[in-house]
Amino acid sequence: MAKKIPMRMCVSCREMRPKKELTRVVRTPEGMVIIDPTGRANGRGAYLCLNAACLDKAIKSRALERALETKIEPEVYEALRKDCLNAAAEQAD
Numbered sequence: 001m002a003k004k005i006p007m008r009m010c011v012s013c014r015e016m017r018p019k020k021e022l023t024r025v026v027r028t029p030e031g032m033v034i035i036d037p038t039g040r041a042n043g044r045g046a047y048l049c050l051n052a053a054c055l056d057k058a059i060k061s062r063a064l065e066r067a068l069e070t071k072i073e074p075e076v077y078e079a080l081r082k083d084c085l086n087a088a089a090e091q092a093d
Contacts, residue, residue, distance in 0.1 A: 008047040011067045012058035015049070022047040023083055025076070027068040033076045035083065044068055048080065050087035055080055 006019040024036040028043040036045065046067035048054055055077070058064045065072050 010049045010054055011046045011063045012048060012054040012061070017049065019047070021050070023050055023080065025064060025068065025080070027070050031070065033068060033070060033072050035076070035079055050084050052081070052084050052088075055084055 007016045008019045008022050009016050010022060019039065024039050024041075024045050024047055025033065026036045026041045026043040026045045027033050028041065034041065044067075046064055048058060048064065059077055
């Protein structure tokens with residue numbers, strides 16, 4: 001029997017994708033917003049596609065802020081943008 005693939009929804013484009021294709025952003029119990037590469041950090045999490053269009057849409061619509069129920073600093077968005085660029089470069093190779 002085939003193993004079930006965990007699916008998650010991008011908060012920006014609302015598309016269901018395998019969990020490994022998305023980036024998890026977490027609001028920790030202390031109130032910090034961090035990128036969670038392991039997918040296991042404690043706190044409230046939200047998932048984003050690793051492409052610039054989804055990130056721009058999430059910033060403009062404040063979808064990530066609503067999902068995490070907190071204000072997100074520009075530094076977090078810049079870190080996400082770097083992750084998007086790295087992912088795009090890896091896909092191009």
